[in-house]
Amino acid sequence: MFVGERDPFTGHQTTGHEWNGIKELNTPVPRPVYFFLITMGVFALAWTLLMPSWPYGSGYFKGLLGVDQKQAVAKSIEEATTGRAHWMTRIEEEDLLQIQSDTDLMHIVREDGRTLFGDNCAACHGANAKGNKGYPNIAQAPMLWGDDPQTVLQTVTVGINGTDPNTRVSQMLAFGRDGMLTKDQVSQLAGFVVSLSDPTTVTDNNKEDMAKGKDLFATNCVACHGNDAKGIVESGAPNLTDNHWTYGGGRGDIYQTIYSGRQGHMPSWGKRLTPAQIKIITLYLLDLRKQAVGPVTGGAS
Amino acid sequence: MFNFHYRLERNAIGFVIAIIVVASIGGFIEIAPLFTIDETVEKAPDMRVYTPLEVAGRNIYIREGCYACHSQMIRTLRDEVERYGPYSLAVESKYDHPMLWGSKRTGPDLARVGGKYSNDWMTAHLNNPRDVVPESNMPAYRWLLRNQLKTDDLGEHLAALRAVGVPYTDEMIANAPKDAIGQANPDTDLAAGVTERYGDKTDVSLFDGNQGAVTEMDAVVAYLQVLGHLTDAAHTTPQNEVE
DSSP: OOOOOBOTTTOOBEEEEEETTEEEEOOOOOHHHHHHHHHHHHHHHHHHHHSSOOEETTEEOOOTTOOOHHHHHHHHHHHHHHHHHHHHHHHHHSOHHHHHTOHHHHHHHHHHHHHHHHHHTHHHHOTTSOOBTTBOOTTTSOOTTOOSHHHHHHHHHHOBSOSSTTOBOOOBOOTTTTTSSOHHHHHHHHHHHHHHHOGGGOOTTTHHHHHHHHHHHHHHTHHHHOTTSSOBGGGTBOOSSSSOOSSOOSHHHHHHHHHHOBOOOBOOGGGTSOHHHHHHHHHHHHHHHHHTOSOOOSTTO | OHHHHHHHHTOHHHHHHHHHHHHHHHHHHHHGGGGGHHHHSOOOTTOOOOOHHHHHHHHHHHHTTGGGTOOOOOOSOHHHHHHHOSOOOGGGGTTOSSOOOOSOOSSOOOTTOTTTSOHHHHHHHHHOGGGTOTTOOOOOOTHHHHSBOOOTTHHHHHHHHHHTTOOOOHHHHHTHHHHHHHHTSTTSHHHHHHHHHHOTTSOOSOTTSOSSSOBHHHHHHHHHHHTTOSOSHHHHSOOSOOO
């Protein structure tokens, strides 16, 4: 330090710079700054030694603590799997009816199933499983492909019109758009289909149209929906005589369905979820159906 | 300690050299990790590129700011792996320029959303989320169904991506607009070219439910349906084994 002038008021040295008689004080850096500077330096050095850090030619220094996030997550998942094992293995091994009759296990199914259903199924079928226009009410309506536990399990696994090779396939043809029926015929047919679940729509004025609609139904629809229009579970064709409608039960909706056809799509969950998770979802849903008996509210009806 | 600095300050050339040395330490620290990129990015021989329609959808995803509420990065945390599937690998965003990992989740992570919901659902949900999820707070993107997709410049988008390392062929670039239309119109002559150039796994569908005109909805749904499906690397690399 070769600028040696001392300021008489503060006792500090000046830098020797002077502007119109005002001299710049050379106040020393406060001591805490030195403290933090050194501490941070030591910490940084220690941290790079403990954690994965410095790269070299063909790799990087893995750190003394051996921290590896990929291994950490694998370990915590393994722990979670072990923690669940006492009931998960039972769900994997026991058959659906057996699990249904076990109150303790069903308690767990309700808890875990709620989460699984909420994350995977609720987007389409709704959090209460009561569906939405285009997505069936699976809490209350009869299942299109059957509601026997093993059947539901199969439907969830392979999906409907999904990507699984064994997926369930069904399609409502576009009778109007593809020219199989004229617009008048579609309209007559729609009127008749409405009357199947609501006989009060038949009046003296539309008797003729209804009769025509009935004939059209016999020639075009019975193959899938059955002679009695009550649907055929094996082909996923819905019952048209009840009050459950996937795509709406108004005459306009039914006209639209007959005119341009329908082909719903349910993903093949077997590719995304484990067999045990699918079992839980199935059991959760069947349990929900037992509790949801009652008048249909909301949904697409 | 500061005596050295006093002296350095009074030597112009020395001071300039010292500044350059110190600044380049910062630069080196940022660049050095790239030397290990071969070890960081996994190998994925089955990795396929985005089709022109998916690139268009990705551009719309960026335009609409979807990344502000949706991440595309499943972190190495138990709850994320159990909910969304295997954690994201670096190789999965190899062809993402820029990457859309995001950091904020008002909505769920989308890294593996492809195939989780049907095209119909995606279309209905984007058009108005509350039509299918009453409690949703996502905005409605109704214009996607109304806006016709701009396809004529897709070849240039592909060429730009090739310039930064995505292996598009000349044929792919030349046919980009046609392939975009073909992917959204199955059962047409144009559709055959898409699977021929981009592989059999390419999803050729009526994404927005309508044959004919290709809308922005077609592009966005096609993009969302491919998320997590460019490569199977995350599913084939063992993740659940403790080494």
